[in-house]
Amino acid sequence: MNYFKNFFIYLIIVLLIPLKSFSLIEVDITRGNLNPLPLAVSPLSIDDKSKKSFEKLLKEKNIGEEISSIVENNLKTSGLFNPLSKDAFLQEPDIANLKPRFEDWNLIKAQALITGKVSNVDDKLRVEFRLWDVLAGKEMMALAFTTVPTNWRRVGHIISDKVYERLTGEKGYFDTRIIYVAEEGPKTKRIKKLAIMDQDGANNKFLTLGNELVLTPRFNPTSQMVTYLSYFRNLPRVYLLDIETGMQEVVGDFPGMTFAPRFSPDGKKIIMSFAKDGNSDIYTMDLENRIVEKITNHPSIDTSPSYSPDGKYICFNSDRSGYQQIYVMNSDGSRVKRISFGKGIYGTPVWSPRGDLIAFTKLHKGKFYIGVMRTDGSGERLLTENFYQEAPSWSPNGRVLIFYRETKTDQKGEGFSAKLWSIDLTGYNERMVKTPTDGSDPSWSSLLSN
Amino acid sequence: MNRSLITSSVLHVIVIIITAMSLPFLSKKPIDLPPIVSVELIQITEKTNIPFAPKAKKIIEEVKEKEKKLVSEQAPPKKVKKKKPDSVPMPEDKVKKVEKIKEDKQSPEKIDNEVKQVSEFEKKELFDPNNIAALIDKSKEEKANVVNKTDKVTQDQVKNFENKGLSLSEEDALKAQIFGCWSIPLGLPYNENLLVRIKLELKPDGSVIKSEILDHVRMNKPGQGFYKVLAESALRAIKLCQPLRVPSTGYERWKELQLNFDAREMLEG
Numbered sequence: 001m002n003y004f005k006n007f008f009i010y011l012i013i014v015l016l017i018p019l020k021s022f023s024l025i026e027v028d029i030t031r032g033n034l035n036p037l038p039l040a041v042s043p044l045s046i047d048d049k050s051k052k053s054f055e056k057l058l059k060e061k062n063i064g065e066e067i068s069s070i071v072e073n074n075l076k077t078s079g080l081f082n083p084l085s086k087d088a089f090l091q092e093p094d095i096a097n098l099k100p101r102f103e104d105w106n107l108i109k110a111q112a113l114i115t116g117k118v119s120n121v122d123d124k125l126r127v128e129f130r131l132w133d134v135l136a137g138k139e140m141m142a143l144a145f146t147t148v149p150t151n152w153r154r155v156g157h158i159i160s161d162k163v164y165e166r167l168t169g170e171k172g173y174f175d176t177r178i179i180y181v182a183e184e185g186p187k188t189k190r191i192k193k194l195a196i197m198d199q200d201g202a203n204n205k206f207l208t209l210g211n212e213l214v215l216t217p218r219f220n221p222t223s224q225m226v227t228y229l230s231y232f233r234n235l236p237r238v239y240l241l242d243i244e245t246g247m248q249e250v251v252g253d254f255p256g257m258t259f260a261p262r263f264s265p266d267g268k269k270i271i272m273s274f275a276k277d278g279n280s281d282i283y284t285m286d287l288e289n290r291i292v293e294k295i296t297n298h299p300s301i302d303t304s305p306s307y308s309p310d311g312k313y314i315c316f317n318s319d320r321s322g323y324q325q326i327y328v329m330n331s332d333g334s335r336v337k338r339i340s341f342g343k344g345i346y347g348t349p350v351w352s353p354r355g356d357l358i359a360f361t362k363l364h365k366g367k368f369y370i371g372v373m374r375t376d377g378s379g380e381r382l383l384t385e386n387f388y389q390e391a392p393s394w395s396p397n398g399r400v401l402i403f404y405r406e407t408k409t410d411q412k413g414e415g416f417s418a419k420l421w422s423i424d425l426t427g428y429n430e431r432m433v434k435t436p437t438d439g440s441d442p443s444w445s446s447l448l449s450n
Numbered sequence: 451m452n453r454s455l456i457t458s459s460v461l462h463v464i465v466i467i468i469t470a471m472s473l474p475f476l477s478k479k480p481i482d483l484p485p486i487v488s489v490e491l492i493q494i495t496e497k498t499n500i501p502f503a504p505k506a507k508k509i510i511e512e513v514k515e516k517e518k519k520l521v522s523e524q525a526p527p528k529k530v531k532k533k534k535p536d537s538v539p540m541p542e543d544k545v546k547k548v549e550k551i552k553e554d555k556q557s558p559e560k561i562d563n564e565v566k567q568v569s570e571f572e573k574k575e576l577f578d579p580n581n582i583a584a585l586i587d588k589s590k591e592e593k594a595n596v597v598n599k600t601d602k603v604t605q606d607q608v609k610n611f612e613n614k615g616l617s618l619s620e621e622d623a624l625k626a627q628i629f630g631c632w633s634i635p636l637g638l639p640y641n642e643n644l645l646v647r648i649k650l651e652l653k654p655d656g657s658v659i660k661s662e663i664l665d666h667v668r669m670n671k672p673g674q675g676f677y678k679v680l681a682e683s684a685l686r687a688i689k690l691c692q693p694l695r696v697p698s699t700g701y702e703r704w705k706e707l708q709l710n711f712d713a714r715e716m717l718e719g
């Protein structure tokens with residue numbers, strides 16, 4: 001009987017406990033702000049000895065400051081961060097790296113802090129950096145790199161990527177390069193060369209001499225290979241170029257018009273369109289055995305193919321409905337489905353590396369737009385409008401698009417220019433990418449360090 | 451056999467009774483809300499008056515001006531009436547017109563009075579905390595009354611709302627504050643579950659004693675790296691917002707609070 005008594009008491013207690021938990025008030029927070037996160041990039045500290053040795057080697061006065069300014073610039077251009085002015089910093093870099101006084105950083109409203117140290121270890125550049133959560137007063141990340149001193153810019157980009165990833169939850173895109181067609185001279189007599197540069201415009205290099213016309217360079221998503229189209233004796237040829245070694249290779253001659261070769265996501269195939277017997281269709285070529293396969297078979301003009309990142313689908317444009325529109329099909333050419341239904345002409349569809357969106361160029365009422373839509377064609381958003389712009393290419397994390405924009409020529413045929421621009425998915429963060437010459441047809445590489 | 455039957459039935463009966471007692475809200479229909487609404491109205495004034503007092507003043511002044519304007523705009527028609535004219539001006543009509551005009555002229559004052567009344571009414575409740583110094587002695591009595599009133603209300607409210615949620619205005623105040631503090635990490639995948647539940651223990655002034663992420667296990671699961679980023683951003687928001695804008699009364703009610711941060715709506719939109 002006693003057992004039952006205890007049991008009842010226990011039962012009553014158990015049943016009454018939930019009553020207490022009902023009293024916990026829940027508040028749903030479904031909105032926040034999208035303002036850039038204020039953060040402080042403290043200059044990386046450096047001892048005098050290392051400073052002098054690097055100054056001799058790299059001709060840079062203070063390599064610590066230079067690296068931190070690369071990080072600062074990268075984070076700023078992303079539009080997601082607001083690096084605070086160094087004038088407001090209260091703590092010296094060397095002390096901040098050991099243990100930041102969070103109250104000081106809190107005072108200037110920094111929510112995150114980057115500190116670090118540069119040193120010379122056996123003539124190598126060693127960079128340590130730490131990311132601090134100022135509000136929580138704790139370290140979020142600490143990493144160290146050792147590399148040849150000439151790689152100092154890349155170290156800045158890698159740090160930016162790590163910080164970006166840690167604070168936003170997606171991979172960064174700073175340790176990347178952009179290949180583009182550098183243009184010089186008057187519009188009627190343009191010299192076009194292949195050029196490559198870091199994503200921030202530094203380290204610009206020309207890869208071809210400009211004797212032949214080059215078009216549509218595209219990066220292999222898995223390595224530092226580029227495919228592009230060049231005219232040799234007035235015949236279009238598809239080339240492969242290894243950027244690391246400089247080796248160039250002809251993939252094949254394609255008589256007639258060939259357009260826009262692009263790699264498959266695994267880098268083993270090239271997909272392109274070329275005109276045979278007066279009809280443009282989409283073809284793939286296996287790079288190992290050079291077997292060409294016809295993917296579309298339609299009397300209309302099918303061009304600009306681009307694979308989805310999983311390789312299962314292909315988006316392309318076609319005028320089979322009367323106007324040029326965007327279509328999606330399986331990678332074997334089956335189940336072709338039109339996805340763009342808006343007013344105007346759609347072109348150059350490019351599948352995002354994230355897989356969720358397709359970027360495109362749209363021409364409507366004489367204006368060019370760069371926009372994105374979901375892969376089923378819904379949610380079309382136009383990000384930017386201009387007189388002439390086209391050829392968007394995605395950053396490897398699928399957040400930023402780079403494209404080129406041309407200006408009108410005046411009546412004398414002067415004033416023409418072509419520049420590279422970038423815009424992020426919000427549509428607010430639009431920037432011109434500085435290049436030494438005019439530029440067009442940019443393509444963004446994948447991350448150099450994975 | 452019999453004994454076990456009896457114990458079983460007794461047990462069942464007890465369970466049913468306890469359930470009926472401890473879960474009464476199940477049987478209740480949410481019809482008896484009206485009293486809550488009325489109390490909330492008072493809360494709204496109690497809460498929102500202070501910051502909006504100057505605003506209210508402005509609005510009242512604007513109303514005044516508008517009314518004046520309206521009056522002046524009404525004036526022209528009178529002239530039109532005069533112009534109107536060829537119709538034979540009967541002496542009686544004239545008298546009437548004069549009277550009308552007089553009335554119209556007086557109308558601004560009337561409206562003024564009305565507005566003043568409104569403003570005084572507002573003042574009674576609006577100004578008690580801020581303008582104590584500004585109010586002259588004679589208003590002390592009124593003020594005392596108001597204080598008494600609000601005291602009564604809060605006592606009732608504590609009784610009524612023990613173990614119940616925040617009122618709408620209280621919740622809105624808290625939400626609005628945290629909306630401003632929460633920088634949503636933009637890189638999150640928006641087709642994932644982006645809900646972070648954080649349980650807070652609060653001091654009476656709204657500062658946080660303890661914050662705890664309820665789905666802590668998920669933080670370190672592979673492939674859920676974005677969740678950690680999201681959770682950290684939510685914790686940052688709470689730290690940034692401290693002290694939280696909590697109601698001035700009923701500490702027992704909200705000393706423990708759960709905030710559900712959901713980024714999906716923002717990222718999808």
